[in-house]
Amino acid sequence: MISLDEAVTARLESHGERFEVLVDPDAALAIKRGEFDGELEDVIAAEDVFEDASSGDRPPETALEEVFGTTDPLEIIPEVITRGEIQITADQRREMQEQKRRRLINIIARNGINPQQNDTPHPPERIERALEEAGFTVDPMEPAQSQVDDALEALRPVIPIRFExxxxxxxxxxxxxxxxxxxxxxxxxxxxxxxxxxxxxxxxxxxxxxxxxxxxxxxxxxxxxxxxxxxxxxxxxxxxx
The missing domain is CATH 3.30.70.240 (Alpha-Beta Plaits)
Structure with missing residues (x-):
């Protein structure tokens, strides 16, 4: 399991009831896209379903049965994530954005070269400055890998770069x-x-x-x-x- 500080809230409202679960943000996005292949127990902060996660209140078991057909949290949690919305605070959004930015810079630094300087690598610091100069904004809700093509398009007018x-x-x-x-x-x-x-x-x-x-x-x-x-x-x- 993860700590509460690392978790975001996924919320689903259905049949007049609200259901919330606490999950790792990246895992929540992967589950929502159908791309998660890990162990659910490793990416949740509580093996439980809440009506209000902040207060710890739980929905009635009859509501769980009506909406999900089960009371098993490990079956319900992916449903809440997939069908619901991921709630993040401003601080969580900033932290996620910074993490994705660092991952993106690392990916580009590992794969990118400067074709004007004998195909030498670009240092991460140069890539970071170029992204800032290009005004590229990292989407905290998208995997870093899926933003690489857009980042390269933004970088090319600023620095010579290609993947090879x-x-x-x-x-x-x-x-x-x-x-x-x-x-x-x-x-x-x-x-x-x-x-x-x-x-x-x-x-x-x-x-x-x-x-x-x-x-x-x-x-x-x-x-x-x-x-x-x-x-x-x-x-x-x-x-x-």
Missing amino acids: EMTIAVQLPAEYAGSGQAKVREFGDLEREEWQSDGSWVGVVTFPAGMQNDFYELANEVSSGEADTRVVKDKGDLDTR
Whole structure:
């Protein structure tokens, strides 16, 4: 369960009765869209249905039976969310908006590159300033991922940016290959790998282009700076330099 401070109220009015439940805001939106695949008990603040959540008053069981055909809160809660309205305070709205803004900036920073500067990543701070300059407003009631296209459209007149994946071949010397390759393969999608006759390991990894600096840092970290890397245009090419 979540704390009351984290929860918003979902409210349904039907048959002259009011039904309220307390739920995580993002989970409530996912349930309303039919996209929730988690455990309901993990995203609610109370396994209960209220007439007035602020006072703790509960509706009569006869009303629950009439409207929902059951008195089981875990069956009723999704119905209230799906059929009702999500109530948020001004403070909750501001907090949700800030959380979505941070997620959006992170998504763009991880995937976006600057095509005018050798496809280098844009730092999150630059993306944040550009969004402000563009006057882009984050919708607190929409997932950050679904706002990416609109944000990019707003950003392009302000900064050169495009989304792209990149593929890098990395070779780890034999003394670092055993433990190092396990961390490298987890960084992105491992396209190919080969163990060389000298005990070194070569892998080709694809990941969002905005994460290339993080990849180079990882490769250096697991090899004490002795890794060889090269950007791969053809994923069938395993040679490094």
